[in-house]
Amino acid sequence: MKGSIRFLHCADLHLDSPFKGYYHLPGPLFRDVRESTFKAFDKLIEHAVEQQVDFVLMAGDIFDQDGRSLKAQLHFKKGLERLAEHHIHTYVSHGNHDYMSATFYPMTYPDYVHVFETEEVQSIPFYKNGERLADIHGFSYEQRAVHQSKHQDFIPSSEEIYNIGMLHGSLSTNTEHDVYAPFSVEQLLQRGMDYWALGHIHKRQILHKDPYIVYPGNIQGRHRNEQGEKGCYIVDLFENTTSLTFCPTENIQFIDETLQIEQQTNLHDLETIVQSWKNDKRMECGKAFIEVTFQGSLPFPKEQENSMIEELKDIWNEQEEEVADWVWITRVHTSITPDWDREQLKNGAHFIGELIRQFDNYQDIEEYVHELLYHKHMRKYLQPFSEEEKQDILNRAEQLLLQELVKGE
Template identity: 45%
Template sequence: MANQPLRFIHCADLHLDSPYKGLFNLPDKIFSDIKNSTFIAYERLIDLAIEEQVDFVLFVGDLFDQHSASLKSTVRLKKGLQRLNEHHINAYISYGNHDYGIGQKADLSFPPNTHVFKSEKVSKFVYSKNDVEVASIYGFSYEQREVKDSKVGEYQIEDNTLTNIATLHGSLESNHEHATYAPFLLESLRKQNFDYWALGHIHKREILSENPPVVYPGNIQGRHIKETDEKGCYLVEMNNNESNLYFHSLQEILFQEIALDGSSVEESDELLKLIESLKEDIRNQNGKTIVRLNLMISNVLAQNLSSNDREELHQLANESEEDETTWVWLKDIKFSEHIEYDRNQLKQSKQFIGEVITTIDEQVSIKSYVDDLMKNGVFKKMDWLDEEREQQIMYEAEQFLMQELLKDGSDDK
């Protein structure tokens, strides 16, 4: 790695002007905010690059959401790149499976600071700083809808005296949750001896390897309820053999799935107040948020709330949000019933459910059931399974079992 330090931003999957499929019955103002959210996140990305005075920005695929980008998205993209140009910040762009062959479909004349990998064959650009060559940046762009073959073998370092960075829009061969494009094995990336692997395509932020860094920054703005929590980019500092990564959130709108325990409430108006209190907390902490609410209610209230009542409760909870500058919209409410039961009495019985409770009590730890999960470097690093979390998981598992076994009033299943 070269001695001269580098600071850059790694981002991917901007999906500018996303159509936001799957969001229905929204007030016009809220839908307008959602439609504009990718552009706001992009502007924050450009602001961050300028404020941090980075050397360059890596855009690793799927800048657009559709195979033929909208005029609005191309105009906004170019304005941002022009701002980088005015501050002498380079940009390196590769196109992904959502914007394959975009150069032939839209007017994408960029300012001189912007360098585009135009071919599906891996190529490189050399970045110079203070008239000294510092880094080689490798990558390719999709020329067709799918790239099914591995591209890793095409990444061949040409000058080991420079910092060598590889950009790759693709996925692990073992990842079956998404369409597998430009597949790779983690060990294959490590063998290529690059100093940094800048990945794109997977919208969940993840550091697959720390030495060398193999990194998915995730997308810059969630687009549906499955893309929860903060979204943004990594600010990367590289100096000699050290790399430091700093995540920066960029999203305008947060998607969250939240559980709320309303089992102690027996009146619908009190339940509504509880929901409204939760929404105020979310509003103050997160800003604009779309929520899937998993709501636990008492069996008394469950019997009294008809399907129409539940729908009306949902509507009332969202009623005033259109007038809020910082809105919190409940996309849906999933009701579940809290079952009251005498645990000791059931445990002492000779019925099947008593045996279930006895088995639960004999289970000292759940660690043996999550061994494979704990081997994953991300979970090990998080140290997420402490004693309190383990007890909470066991409690929630018992509640789920009791709901299923007792939901129709029977305890002899």
């Protein structure tokens, strides 16, 4: 009979992320942003201590930069020391962002810390009260990339103990990100592990239950594509069952919201609506970056809509500069309620019908944005568009065109 164990699984801490795209923010906000990965890390350590876990698994990309800033390293070390004081072990593997061969100042960690030092899969035992309860299997990236599969090298040590695999890599079918140490769910299942602690993909997802194969996602969102709550899992392994609890750690949330604006809303109403909505978000999420879409009708003449909205956005944001839990509007979109019947127009023989049919058959905007995305300077800052974003761009283009064309009819 195996005794139960409790551990915390996290990955992609990206400590000291530079948040390059946020330099334009007012000082206090930018400071909060720059501190956010550290704050998230502190919260994670608190969860581990409060939940009295046996150990913590960190599945790669602890540091954001291969150079590992001294600040990030010292902060990390302090967290590990706090865990060690509570007799909590930490198992660390390094990923494509903090690979081993990069130049950085070496740190000494407490005895409770176990680092996978090589690209070869190794097994490190976990002992509780002198009894070996689990083996943790893992590896670290020695170079910036690991292109070959690693799953085949994970071999359970014994049936008598729990076997946990730590793997920083991606599903071979995932083409949205760089594919490292590729695997399929079936391949992982064949290895006979009791739990797979994955890292690399920043979106939280459970790929399989019984046994669990889990991406906890990163601990703090870093841009508009990393939305909502971010955190880690507390995992309880029992002989015949496993339970997972999500614990949020993020200090700042990235949110996308749509606000419905009724007809006849005047500027004064709009102000009231936005203020109370912002306060709701503040209560719900704490610090947040929000991208908002106004749906419905705005109290401005169409030609002035964009400039008025931009001006209002600045006014709304100015009020946030002194607030501890700020809610900062990053972008405002307007989505007018169309006063045309798309289906009816689509079936028409005229130009508008042809245009809508073109939109429906249109698959990829890549050829039009390719030059921008892959420009030698821009590509450092831009990420390829997701399928959702591409569709969104298409929808907006259609709306703009139809709005002008229908008006001219």
